[in-house]
Amino acid sequence: MASTPVINLRKGHAVRYNNEVCTVSDFELKTPPRMASYVQMSIRTLSTGKVYNLRMTSNESLESVNLNREPHEYSYKDGEDYHFMHPETFEDVILMESQVKNAKDYLIEGQKYTVQFADDVVVGIELPPSVVMEVTESPEGVKGDSANNVYKAATLETGLIVQVPLFIGPGDKISVKTEDNSYLGRAN
Structure with a gap:
């Protein structure tokens, strides 16, 4: 495969590092005064999700992956x-x-x-940024707890447990943020 200078990489590019396919998740070119420039970047392996923080000189290269x-x-x-x-x-x-x-x-x-x-x-x-799923199990909300933003655990159709507001019940469709399993709102 072709070797790409690290100075030409950007977020989202795929590279091979330690024999694993990784995507660049953070990239910054640094040029300190009276020193050689270098690249500070984070790459995430697609197979395990492990993050590597790399500091490489601007003339080094990584193997690019299609x-x-x-x-x-x-x-x-x-x-x-x-x-x-x-x-x-x-x-x-x-x-x-x-x-x-x-x-x-x-x-x-x-x-x-x-x-x-x-x-x-x-x-x-x-995954997309958010997914619409149906609530299968959710305990009843307790009256009087609505003064504050009170949440309860709800089980979704895939078995995922998400914290939702008290008014959400079984059969409701909700939107869930895939990045952190957080409730985004009701869905139609």
Whole structure:
């Protein structure tokens, strides 16, 4: 694969570091007075989510990786394998549990998700910023607790537990932020 000078990298670029495919999550070029310039960056592995903080001189290089993102529809789970179907070619793509990681709490059959390919090999799944899910279990709110912003635990259709306001009940559809599992609001 081609080697790319670190000075040409930007957020979102895919590189290979320690034999793992990583994406650049933070990038800053520093030029201190009377010193050689250097690049301070953070990269995140797609397989494990581990973050590396790197400081490299501006003339160093990293191996660039061709990262493609394609929409796929989540079909079903079979043991520890997750099956996704390409909407146009109907090709079945199988991701292992280690590739799905925390995204499994947001996988709903029939929904579309972005599958990531590095050099034509499946490396993971990219979630949208928020997902609409249905509440399956939620305790009743206690009257009189509404003076403050009081939250209660609610179980969603995938088994994910989210803190929601007291007025949310079973059967309600809510929007959940995938970054931190937080309640965003009711959904239609």
